[in-house]
Amino acid sequence: HYFIQSNLRMACKQFYVALISFLNPIICTAVLLSTNAHIALYTLGLLLSTASLFAVINIFLHSILYRAYFIGSVSSVGLLLVYYSSHSQLGVYLIGLSIFHISEYLLTALYKEDKLSLDSFLLNHSTAYHIAVVAGLFEYLVEYVNLGDDKFYRIPSVIGFVLMIGGDLTRKIAMITAAHNFDHLVQSQKAPNHQLVKHGVYSYSRHPSYAGWFYWSIGTQLLLCNPVCAVGYACAAWKFFDERIEEEECHLLRFFGLQYKQYKENVGVGIPGIKGYEIPPEYSAYLDRINLQRAEED
16 A cells, blocks of 8 residues: 555656646747747746756656656747747647657556656657657658748648647547556556456547557648658558557457457457457357357356
8 A cells, every 4th residue: 555655656746747847948938929038038037947947856856857848848849930930830740749748658647657657758669760750850851941832731731730639639538548457568468457448439449549649640741741751651650550459459358358359349440451460260269159158148
């Protein structure tokens, strides 16, 4: 009991440190935009508020502060681009990217405090993810230098914005709905309190967090009007989730047996072309016999 309470208190501290650190540069930028303050005053205010964060927050939590502050700074750059430049799509993209990462950490702190770590920011997700982000920014800059404003088309940008917002919202709703059953990593061992979630958004998709991330990733590139990366992101994300869902469903079928088989038969994945783990015929027949026996007993 003491260990659980200690975990909760630490997760609470980490939640507030991340949230305050994330909001600090954004609030300073918002003040600049609303008051038209001189850039020197803005810089001074930002430095003072940052220094106060480091002074007040425990040194053992500085690693969280660094990451959350960096994410908030990315969002602040996005705000400045939206208000002070012609690169509004790039600004919205940076804001959306920062919200995606900070919300991953904050929701993990709220619902999965025992698994909370610096990895929960998903900043170090994978080398492939880092390459994808750099590739998207590179394509945007190269095409803008060569095409100027002719690069942008309203319809793809609007569709991309909707996909980006809707995809991330779907993922976050899935995390909240699953609560302690959600994990950033595929689990090969069933936790004692692990339950099969089938209500809410999970009644429409077996893997709404993956589906949301899939559409979010494509939406970011449509928003930027990056045709090459939009196709590349779609192909790479499809392959990644196809393999991951197959692996995860193999374990879920082992965890929940007939219950998961029936759920799988009634609810799709939510990503076109991905069907998930194909249950071996002999095991499927075995589960059907169990179902028939239960029906006869009832």
